[in-house]
Amino acid sequence: xxxxxxxxxxxxxxxxxxxxxxxxxxxxxxxYSLAHTIFFGIGAYTAAYLALHVTDSMLVCMAAAASxxxxxxxxxxxxxxxxxxxxxxxxSLGLQVIGVTIFAEWKSVTGGLGxxxxxxxxxxxxxxxxxxxxxxxxxIVTLLAVLGIIALLVRGTFGRSLMAIRDSESAAQAxxxxxxxxxxxxxxxxxxxxxxxxxxxxxxxxxxxxxxxTLEISILLMAMVIIGGTGTLLGPVAGAALLMTLPAAxxxxxxxxxxxxxxxxxxxxxxxxxxxxxxxPGGLVGGRSKEKSA
Amino acid sequence: MLLVQLxxxxxxxxxxxxLIAAGFSLIFGMTRVFHAAHGATFTIxxxxxxxxxxxxxxxxxxxxxxxxxxxxxxxxxxxRWVYAVxxxxxxxxxxxxxxxxxxxxxxxxxxxxxxxxxxVTITTPLSKSIELTSGLFVAPMTAIVLxxxxxxxxxxxxxxxxxxxxxxxxxxxxxxxxxxxxxxxxRKLSQYAFLIGSILxxxxxxxxxxxxxxxxxxxxxxxxxxxxxxxxxxxxxLRGAALAGMLLGMAENLCLAIIDPQWSEAVTFVILxxxxxxxxxxxxxxxxxx
Amino acid sequence: xxxxxxxxHIADDRDHSSQQILLQIRNVNKNFGGLQAISDVSLDxxxxxxxxxxxPNGAGKTTLFNLITGHLVPTSGTVHWLGKSLNGIEPxxxxxxxxxxxxxxxxxxxxxxxxxNVMTVMERSSWLWQSGKNAITKRxxxxxxxxxxxxxxTERAVDLAYxxxxxLSMARIMASDAKLWLLDEPASGLDPRSFEKFVxxxxxxxxxxxxxxxxxxxxxxxIQLSDRVAFLDQGKLLAQGSSQDILKDPHLAAIYFGDxx
Numbered sequence: 001x002x003x004x005x006x007x008x009x010x011x012x013x014x015x016x017x018x019x020x021x022x023x024x025x026x027x028x029x030x031x032y033s034l035a036h037t038i039f040f041g042i043g044a045y046t047a048a049y050l051a052l053h054v055t056d057s058m059l060v061c062m063a064a065a066a067s068x069x070x071x072x073x074x075x076x077x078x079x080x081x082x083x084x085x086x087x088x089x090x091x092s093l094g095l096q097v098i099g100v101t102i103f104a105e106w107k108s109v110t111g112g113l114g115x116x117x118x119x120x121x122x123x124x125x126x127x128x129x130x131x132x133x134x135x136x137x138x139x140i141v142t143l144l145a146v147l148g149i150i151a152l153l154v155r156g157t158f159g160r161s162l163m164a165i166r167d168s169e170s171a172a173q174a175x176x177x178x179x180x181x182x183x184x185x186x187x188x189x190x191x192x193x194x195x196x197x198x199x200x201x202x203x204x205x206x207x208x209x210x211x212x213x214t215l216e217i218s219i220l221l222m223a224m225v226i227i228g229g230t231g232t233l234l235g236p237v238a239g240a241a242l243l244m245t246l247p248a249a250x251x252x253x254x255x256x257x258x259x260x261x262x263x264x265x266x267x268x269x270x271x272x273x274x275x276x277x278x279x280x281p282g283g284l285v286g287g288r289s290k291e292k293s294a
Numbered sequence: 295m296l297l298v299q300l301x302x303x304x305x306x307x308x309x310x311x312x313l314i315a316a317g318f319s320l321i322f323g324m325t326r327v328f329h330a331a332h333g334a335t336f337t338i339x340x341x342x343x344x345x346x347x348x349x350x351x352x353x354x355x356x357x358x359x360x361x362x363x364x365x366x367x368x369x370x371x372x373x374r375w376v377y378a379v380x381x382x383x384x385x386x387x388x389x390x391x392x393x394x395x396x397x398x399x400x401x402x403x404x405x406x407x408x409x410x411x412x413x414v415t416i417t418t419p420l421s422k423s424i425e426l427t428s429g430l431f432v433a434p435m436t437a438i439v440l441x442x443x444x445x446x447x448x449x450x451x452x453x454x455x456x457x458x459x460x461x462x463x464x465x466x467x468x469x470x471x472x473x474x475x476x477x478x479x480x481r482k483l484s485q486y487a488f489l490i491g492s493i494l495x496x497x498x499x500x501x502x503x504x505x506x507x508x509x510x511x512x513x514x515x516x517x518x519x520x521x522x523x524x525x526x527x528x529x530x531x532l533r534g535a536a537l538a539g540m541l542l543g544m545a546e547n548l549c550l551a552i553i554d555p556q557w558s559e560a561v562t563f564v565i566l567x568x569x570x571x572x573x574x575x576x577x578x579x580x581x582x583x584x
Numbered sequence: 585x586x587x588x589x590x591x592x593h594i595a596d597d598r599d600h601s602s603q604q605i606l607l608q609i610r611n612v613n614k615n616f617g618g619l620q621a622i623s624d625v626s627l628d629x630x631x632x633x634x635x636x637x638x639x640p641n642g643a644g645k646t647t648l649f650n651l652i653t654g655h656l657v658p659t660s661g662t663v664h665w666l667g668k669s670l671n672g673i674e675p676x677x678x679x680x681x682x683x684x685x686x687x688x689x690x691x692x693x694x695x696x697x698x699x700x701n702v703m704t705v706m707e708r709s710s711w712l713w714q715s716g717k718n719a720i721t722k723r724x725x726x727x728x729x730x731x732x733x734x735x736x737x738t739e740r741a742v743d744l745a746y747x748x749x750x751x752l753s754m755a756r757i758m759a760s761d762a763k764l765w766l767l768d769e770p771a772s773g774l775d776p777r778s779f780e781k782f783v784x785x786x787x788x789x790x791x792x793x794x795x796x797x798x799x800x801x802x803x804x805x806x807i808q809l810s811d812r813v814a815f816l817d818q819g820k821l822l823a824q825g826s827s828q829d830i831l832k833d834p835h836l837a838a839i840y841f842g843d844x845x
Contacts, residue, residue, distance in 0.1 A: 032388055079567070083574050085387045086328050090521045091570040094563035097518065101560040160704035164693045171691035174653060175705045175760055176679035215514060219395065226392050231695075263403040270403070273396030277389045278379050 006136050010204055012244045013139035017146050017197035019224045019236030024150055025190045026222075027230035028159065029183065030166035031080050034218050035092040038099035039191035041213035042069045043198025048116040048208055049109060058122035058129075062199050069195030070188040077187040081180050096215050103210040115209025122203045129203070139200055146193050151233060153189065162186055223269045227276060229283025238285050299430055300547045306436045306505070308543025309443035310498045312536040314516055315523030316450065317494035319535030321369075322524060324466045324487040327377055328387060330394035331368075332520055333513030334401035335492045339365040340499035340508045341405055341414075348416050361496050369492030370485055372397060378481065398513060406510040415507035416500075435505055442497045447536060450494070454532070463487055468530070518559070522566040528576030538577070604631045606795050607652070607764055612661030614644075614651060614819075621647045623819045624661070629764065634786060634796045636806050636827070639816035640840055645799045646688070648816070649766045653685050654678040665764065684762035686753045688769045688799075694742040698733050698752055699724060701741055702759045723759060730785065731755045747778045754785065765789075767798045771805050783809060807831065815840075 018040055025031040043065040050061050079091035103110050110116065121129045122138075129135045153159055161182050164172040173179055202208050220243070228239025246268060250261050276283060318332045342364040347357035376397065380390050420438060423431040454460035459478075466483045495516075502508065523542055527534025545565070546558045553561070569576065607629035614622035622644050629635055637645045650656040652663055654675040663670045670678055693701050702724045728734040731751040736744060741752060750770065757765055771782055786809065790796055800806050806813060806827060813830040815823045817839050823830055830836060 032391075079570050083570055086322075086391075087525065087570055087574050089328070089391070090525055091567055093518065093521065094567040094570075097563045098560045098567070101557060105554070105556055157704075157707045160696070160700055160707060163696050163700070164704045167693040167695055168691040170655070171687065171693065173655075173675045174679055174685050174687075175756065176676050177704075178676050219399065222392075222395070223399070260407050263407050266403045267400050270396040270399030273399070274376060274393045277393035277396065278376060281386075281389045 003132065006132050008244050008248070010132075010136050010139045010200075012240060013136075013143040014197045014201050014204075015221075015224065015243055016143055016237045016240040017200075018194055018221055019228065019240045020146060020150055020233075021190045021194045021197070022221055023225045023228075023230055023236040024154070024193075025186055026225060027232075027235075028154055028162050028166065029186045030084075031183070031187065032085075032089050032222075033076060033092040034089060034215070034222065035076055035095040035099065036190075036194060036221055037213045037215075037218040038096055039069045039073060039194040040198045040201070040217075041099065041103055041210075042072055042191075043195025044202040044208045044212070045103070045110050045116070045198075046195070047122075047199040047202040048119045051119050051122070051203070052116065056120050056123045056128075058124045058199075058203075061122065061203075062196055065195040065199045066192040069198075070192040073187050073191035074184070076191070077184045080183050080187055093215075096218055100210060100214055103213060111209065113210060115207060115211075116202075117207045119202050119206045119208070121206075122199075135204060139204075142196060142200060146196065147233075147237075149189075149193065154233065158182070158185075220266075220269070223273055225283075227269065227272050227283055229285035231282050232285045235283050235285035239283070242284075296551060297548075300551055301544070302430070302432050302436060304544035304547035305540075306439050306543075307547055308540035309439050310501060311519050311523060311543040312539035313443055313446060313498040314495055315520050315527070315535040315539035315542075316447070316532050317491040318517075318520035319524040319527065319529070319532055320463075320494065321487050321491035323530040323532070323535075324463055325373075325377075325484045326387075327373075327484075328391040328394060329488075329491075330391055330517060331372060331397040331401065332491070332495070333516035334398045335365050335368055336495045336499045336502075336516045337401060337405055337508070337510065337513045338368050339496045340503045340512075341409055343500045344409075344414055344416055344503055344508060348414075358496075358500065361500060362493055365492045365496050365499075366489055369488040373485055373488040378484075398517075402510050402513055409510065411510055413507040413509050414503075416504045418504055420504070433505075435501070439501050439505075442501065446494065446497060450490075450532070453490070459483075459486060463490075515559075518562070522562050524576075525566060525574070526569050526576050528578035531576070531578035534576055534578035605629070606631050606666055607797075608662075608664040609648075609652070610662045610664070612648075612651060612663065613659045614647060614656060615659040621819050622651065622658075625816075625819070625821045627814055627821060627824065629795045629797055631763070631793050631795050632790050633811045634790050634798065634809055635812045635814060636798045636800050636810040637814050637816055638800060638803075638806055638830075638840070639822075642818075643816040644819040645816055646768060647819075649685060649768060649797075649799065652678075652764075652766060653683060679760075679762075682761075682763040683766070684757045684760040684764070685766035686757055686768055686770055690749055690753050692741040692749060692752055692756075695740060697738050697740055698728065698744070698755075699737040701752055702727055702755050705756045705760045727755050727759045730758065732781065747774055750774060751778070751782075754782070758785075758789065763793070764795045765797070767796065769799055769801065771800065771809075772802065779805070803831065 018036065022033065022036045025033060046065040046068050047061040050064060055061070076092060076095055079088055083091065104113055106112070121135070123129075129138055154162075161172070161177050164175070164177060165179050165182055169179055201212070224239035224243050225236045226239070227242060228237065229235025246265055247261060250256060250264060250268075251258070256264055314336065317335075318329065321327065321329045321332065339361040343357045343361040346352050346360045347354055372394075376393055377390055380393055418435075420434045423433045426432050454464060462478045462483050463486060466480065466487065499508075502512075519539065519542060523538040524535045526542075527536070527538030542562055542565075546562060549558045549561050605628045607627075609625060609627040612622055612625050613620070625648065637648065639645055647656065651658055652670070654670060654673055654677070657672065665678075665681060665683060668681070670681075673681075693704065696704070703720065706720050706723060725734065728737060731754055733748060733751055733755060736748060741749065744752060750773070754770065757767070771779055774782060786796060798809065800809070810827045812824065813827045814821060815830055815836050822839070823833070823836060
């Protein structure tokens with residue numbers, strides 16, 4: 001039982017980081033990306049590759065993953081600077097598809113469809129996180145660190161610039177905001193931190209393949225953020241918690257066929273999204289208003 | 295001969311894509327709703343046909359009518375019961391898009407539960423390939439696909455240029471105030487846009503069921519094509535979307551001559567991505583302001 | 585151009601020659617693929633002077649503003665601010681050079697609070713933190729007090745009443761410490777009391793040396809506010825001078841009220 005709960009807790013931390021970082025650009029910057037999972041994947045594959053071939057040092061892996069992800073995120077930043085709304089969503093969709101294809105086909109680096117196996121646990125100054133409880137502690141600390149970074153950014157000068165650009169790009173420019181720089185940085189931060197979640201994921205699961213980074217997952221991440229509430233700092237965390245507890249809760253309902261629980265879970269999300277958008281666009285935590293002032 | 299074979303395949307795929315894209319482009323261009331559930335309409339139509347034709351064995355006219363009714367009902371009711379409600383109080387692009395997404399997720403999973411996740415196809419003698427000349431295999435189905443597409447576009451062209459409804463629909467996309475002149479309301483026209491746009495995918499869905507088969511998650515691919523063709527062709531231009539759809543279908547098949555099939559979808563997206571970066575207005579579309 | 589009436593340079597009876605010319609617009613043209621939006625406009629804006637741009641709808645007033653702020657680039661001609669050419673400089677950089685504007689449709693940061701709207705304008709750099717936080721908070725409070733919005737600090741911009749929104753728009757520009765203010769119909773729809781407060785605010789800042797240029801339709805407002813008036817029609821600067829002289833001219837009145845084709 002303990003092991004089961006610990007497992008859910010670790011996955012919760014990982015999903016919460018992903019949701020928080022996605023909300024950073026969606027709720028605060030107004031950049032709606034369907035490609036978030038790709039950066040999660042870049043982090044995971046980077047960590048896996050380094051751990052298997054170079055070093056199992058956690059700090060090195062995290063630094064490398066975050067940096068690589070931030071650099072590649074320029075591919076997402078470029079359309080973000082030029083177009084909005086539906087056009088940007090389409091561009092991010094394109095990136096997601098291209099990314100998945102690369103993950104699946106670049107056998108020499110990603111292991112192709114078979115993925116990468118036997119990823120060792122990470123090493124921090126000599127201590128190896130073989131113990132699952134220790135790994136949970138690591139995950140929680142990482143989640144709190146990411147939460148801290150995002151809170152710091154969002155509640156301060158940078159956050160205000162971001163929201164100003166979201167609310168009126170032309171006015172923000174008229175008052176001296178360097179719109180391109182701010183957008184680019186926010187995309188880089190979001191992607192870099194998402195990669196950190198990927199690092200945790202790779203180390204924890206010891207096996208990764210492209211199935212973990214598909215469009216389906218990107219859609220579910222978006223659902224998490226929307227349901228939890230795009231306009232709040234903790235809304236995405238609530239969304240992630242829901243994602244974790246819902247499957248468990250569903251197993252307790254006797255009339256549901258166990259083989260279809262996955263589908264039923266998604267149906268619940270789908271319905272929740274529709275109803276929320278109709279009556280409470282701010283999500284469960286946010287309420288009526290979709291956007292936030294810090 | 296491989297090249298010619300690929301061209302024929304490309305024409306078939308292209309015609310189907312053109313129909314799908316035109317449906318989405320019509321809805322999006324005219325109502326400005328990012329109808330992410332367009333793929334769901336396709337899936338519903340396809341499975342409806344399959345259920346009536348292959349499972350209940352009620353003959354293809356009944357099956358076709360069921361498919362049309364199902365698609366039309368889905369599109370129209372979605373617009374009336376969900377999109378309209380949202381647009382009344384807030385209606386930002388993202389809220390509508392997210393709701394549309396939610397619906398798509400529900401439909402995909404309901405169909406998966408009802409029909410299973412595997413591929414289902416409709417067997418008909420028409421999809422049996424005949425060897426026209428050495429190495430060139432074409433099925434009568436290809437001709438049917440092309441003919442259907444041409445008829446549909448012909449009808450659409452007539453509707454949009456010669457009828458009041460059609461002119462009203464075109465005005466809705468460009469100059470909404472003008473439609474009051476024709477005694478129509480935006481709401482009513484929006485319903486028509488969804489009706490026509492949803493029906494347009496039905497032939498594509500049926501034909502796809504008879505050729506490559508159906509599976510619950512194909513809605514994704516349908517959406518990707520719709521989006522790519524609409525943007526590359528130019529938002530607001532049906533002709534652009536249809537042409538772009540045809541081109542994407544051709545490109546997808548012709549690419550097989552040079553690269554692995556797994557990359558063909560990625561190629562579509564590289565094209566889309568480049569267009570968004572350098573020419574978001576598409577080939578025929580209006581200028582895009584950011 | 586040569587058919588411009590000789591009213592073009594009416595002498596201004598007040599002596600403004602001692603005021604520094606900060607913004608120089610010289611022979612600016614703006615052409616939108618065949619449509620000549622601005623034709624050979626030359627205008628000087630001086631410190632401490634409130635200039636109003638008047639003219640019928642579509643005369644090119646907002647276009648002129650956009651040419652100054654960098655949102656549009658002149659087809660020909662120059663715009664100099666404090667002696668430096670603004671041609672080709674990005675809008676955000678021009679803003680940081682001390683030029684700020686308001687919009688006819690306000691464009692407030694609607695989902696942000698009143699306080700945040702003002703604070704974000706003061707935070708010149710977009711990075712992590714801004715040094716001198718205390719000074720900023722103090723100035724924000726000052727500005728909010730001057731515009732009567734202090735009590736509404738934590739309300740969202742979108743929830744404010746109309747007049748309050750107009751004042752928030754002014755609060756932003758006041759907090760920006762800009763030396764040139766371009767105001768696009770800032771007073772439209774204000775009730776008399778709010779209007780008085782508004783006029784007092786403008787005068788106060790003008791006396792502190794700010795250069796102010798306003799686009800305004802309401803002639804009463806123009807008369808009460810302006811030191812100088814510039815009359816624009818179909819992209820051409822027909823006349824400029826003191827408000828008395830411009831507004832008394834029957835020829836211009838005819839154009840303004842649409843008595844010609």
